[in-house]
Structures are given as C-alpha cells and as structure tokens.
Amino acid sequence: MIYDVILTKENDQYIARAKEWPEVTVVENSRDAAIEQLKSQLLDYLSNKVEVVQVDIPLSTLTENPWLDKFGWFKDDPSFDDLQAEIAAYRQELDQERSVTNKDHN
Known part of the structure; x- marks a missing residue:
C-alpha cells in the first residue's frame, strides 16, 4: 500500500x-x-x-443536489427573457472591455 x-x-x-x-x-x-x-x-x-475496519453507514435519504428544486422558478415570469438578454449583453460588454485591455497590454 x-x-x-x-x-x-x-x-x-x-x-x-x-x-x-x-x-x-x-x-x-x-x-x-x-x-x-x-x-x-x-x-x-x-x-x-490499531485495527483498520470499514463500516457501512446507511443514510436515511440520499444526498440530493440542493439546486434541483430551484429549476423552473422563472418559467412563468414574463420578464425572464428580458433578464437573460440583459445578462448576455453585459457579458458581451465585459468581453469587449477585456479584449481591448488585452490588446493594450500586448
């Protein structure tokens, strides 16, 4: 070992x-x-x-992903698509700023 x-x-x-x-x-x-x-x-x-042993611990419930119950919260929200578009635009703006900054450093 x-x-x-x-x-x-x-x-x-x-x-x-x-x-x-x-x-x-x-x-x-x-x-x-x-x-x-x-x-x-x-x-x-x-x-x-010492003695090294293995033990099986039966769990009463399986550990689940805590985020799974959050999926679908905004499915009926009419402003959700607008929010996603704003996030995408903001990310593009950040990418452009980083691109300009990287060009200035090269």
Missing part, C-alpha cells in the same frame, strides 16, 4: 509524518533514514497497534 509522507527539515533534522496517520512521526538526521524509519514504524503501527 502507498502512503503519503510529509517530510520537513528543521535544525538539520528530518521529520517524517504519515499523512493519513499523523500520530506516526519520526525524527532522523537524514532524509532517507527518516523515510525508512517511518516505513518501519508505520508498518508496526498498522500491524500491531
């Missing part, structure tokens, strides 16, 4: 921590020694000190 190791150097010593298991930490004088010692301690920790 592959684990991410957080490796830092402080005061000419290397500190190695297992990202998924922050309680497994070693301090060594060299980078390689820190990594090797962490591998050894992590193996011991996972083999002899």
Whole structure:
C-alpha cells in the first residue's frame, strides 16, 4: 500500500509524518533514514497497534443536489427573457472591455 509522507527539515533534522496517520512521526538526521524509519514504524503501527475496519453507514435519504428544486422558478415570469438578454449583453460588454485591455497590454 502507498502512503503519503510529509517530510520537513528543521535544525538539520528530518521529520517524517504519515499523512493519513499523523500520530506516526519520526525524527532522523537524514532524509532517507527518516523515510525508512517511518516505513518501519508505520508498518508496526498498522500491524500491531490499531485495527483498520470499514463500516457501512446507511443514510436515511440520499444526498440530493440542493439546486434541483430551484429549476423552473422563472418559467412563468414574463420578464425572464428580458433578464437573460440583459445578462448576455453585459457579458458581451465585459468581453469587449477585456479584449481591448488585452490588446493594450500586448
């Protein structure tokens, strides 16, 4: 199994921590020694000190997209098409301004 190791150097010593298991930490004088010692301690920790299990948590309801119930709110609003046209015009105006600004910088 592959684990991410957080490796830092402080005061000419290397500190190695297992990202998924922050309680497994070693301090060594060299980078390689820190990594090797962490591998050894992590193996011991996972083999002899803890038990890793998977559990199934049944949820009473499925998590749904919170935006789904918002669709269709404006379907009967007569001004909705006008609003969309104004938004499109504003976006085109912004695009033109950005285009001019980009040409000035080139």
